[in-house]
Amino acid sequence: MNEAVLSVSDLQTHLHTDDGIVRAVDGLSFEVDRNETVCLVGESGSGKTMACNTITGMVGPPAEINGEVRFDGQDLLGLSESELTSVRGNRIAYLFQNAQNALDPVYTIGDQIAEAITFHQDTSSEQARERAVELLATVGLSRPAERVDEYPHELSDGMCQRVAIAIALAAEPDLLIADEPVSALDVMIQGRIIDLLDDLREKREFSLVLVTHDLRVVASLADRIVVLYGGTDVERGAATDVLQTPAHPYSQDLFESFTGDGESEDSLASRDPIPPQGCRFHRECRHAVDDCRASKPPFAAVDGNESHRAACVYYGTERDPGELLFNARHVGAAFDSADEPPGQTAETDGGDRDE
Ligand SMILES: Nc1ncnc2c1ncn2[C@@H]1O[C@H](COP(=O)(O)OP(=O)(O)OP(=O)(O)O)[C@@H](O)[C@H]1O
Numbered sequence: 001m002n003e004a005v006l007s008v009s010d011l012q013t014h015l016h017t018d019d020g021i022v023r024a025v026d027g028l029s030f031e032v033d034r035n036e037t038v039c040l041v042g043e044s045g046s047g048k049t050m051a052c053n054t055i056t057g058m059v060g061p062p063a064e065i066n067g068e069v070r071f072d073g074q075d076l077l078g079l080s081e082s083e084l085t086s087v088r089g090n091r092i093a094y095l096f097q098n099a100q101n102a103l104d105p106v107y108t109i110g111d112q113i114a115e116a117i118t119f120h121q122d123t124s125s126e127q128a129r130e131r132a133v134e135l136l137a138t139v140g141l142s143r144p145a146e147r148v149d150e151y152p153h154e155l156s157d158g159m160c161q162r163v164a165i166a167i168a169l170a171a172e173p174d175l176l177i178a179d180e181p182v183s184a185l186d187v188m189i190q191g192r193i194i195d196l197l198d199d200l201r202e203k204r205e206f207s208l209v210l211v212t213h214d215l216r217v218v219a220s221l222a223d224r225i226v227v228l229y230g231g232t233d234v235e236r237g238a239a240t241d242v243l244q245t246p247a248h249p250y251s252q253d254l255f256e257s258f259t260g261d262g263e264s265e266d267s268l269a270s271r272d273p274i275p276p277q278g279c280r281f282h283r284e285c286r287h288a289v290d291d292c293r294a295s296k297p298p299f300a301a302v303d304g305n306e307s308h309r310a311a312c313v314y315y316g317t318e319r320d321p322g323e324l325l326f327n328a329r330h331v332g333a334a335f336d337s338a339d340e341p342p343g344q345t346a347e348t349d350g351g352d353r354d355e
């Protein structure tokens with residue numbers, strides 16, 4: 001049976017800032033099954049990073065957090081700091097956008113991987129070092145036996161991200177959360193690191209929550225997609241369904257802007273403040289009706305597909321979704337052939353040759 005390894009229900013992360021309360025995450029629900037990749041997509045500021053940080057207990061500013069985050073049946077929000085540290089080090093790994101910052105400049109990469117290994121299991125320092133070299137090879141670093149003694153600053157950004165992946169793997173995690181893991185890298189290297197992640201996820205059998213703005217990456221990796229707007233999910237479903245039939249008006253705008261058919265993401269981000277009630281998108285939505293202003297519309301099956309759901313009144317029983325579905329197929333058509341990640345060339349060596 002394919003049960004959820006992570007289950008997030010009605011998560012709210014309200015930050016207390018000098019300027020008042022920021023509803024960074026505001027009613028977010030999604031599930032991640034074993035060995036699957038779930039992509040979180042949505043424009044800048046939609047709450048993707050805050051959601052990841054809340055799940056792993058890393059919210060920086062003072063915040064009020066409500067809802068439920070169940071990892072393998074255990075409620076993470078109820079854990080003490082030390083309990084959470086143990087889950088985080090052992091079973092949930094995190095990959096950041098900027099690996100140089102995530103690595104410690106004063107320790108060799110071998111020491112940092114070895115530390116992650118010994119945190120996870122009782123092992124001698126020789127064994128940990130040996131294992132570190134193996135892991136460096138696994139993540140495609142050439143000359144791992146020499147590189148193990150190098151410092152982060154001696155490596156390129158792409159190699160550092162490979163090292164960060166090795167550190168993540170050291171704990172043999174059940175879940176890897178990767179927040180824009182390649183967006184800081186040269187575009188030619190992005191595809192290779194994404195391929196590596198996908199390959200490792202399959203071989204090492206962990207689940208992956210991937211935050212990315214690159215819908216080509218989403219198209220090539222995601223099993224499921226969650227579309228966020230204003231801190232809440234507006235659409236979720238199997239990747240092929242969501243990409244080929246983006247049902248929520250916001251998803252349609254977002255996907256259109258990516259394919260160059262609509263407005264750019266910047267102009268999406270500079271819209272009016274997002275209203276805290278009703279459909280978060282109602283002010284921007286040309287299909288909005290009175291019901292959209294009252295409360296967040298319940299999720300409804302899109303075109304009779306129970307596993308593809310959108311929080312939009314048009315998919316309920318009272319309205320005709322015809323125009324939206326028509327537009328969905330038009331926008332989605334661009335993703336029918338978009339299954340190659342960026343920077344992908346016909347032959348990939350899978351290694352760090354030019355990084
Ligand atoms: N440290 C902070 N202090 C105050 N507000 C914050 C802080 N971090 C994030 N926010 C706000 O929380 C909301 C969600 O931000 P978050 O970083 O999660 O968005 P995101 O979807 O990850 O965006 P991006 O795609 O740009 O990374 C935004 O409105 C943002 O301005």
Ligand code: NI
Pocket residue numbers: 048049050179
């Ligand atoms: Ni972010």
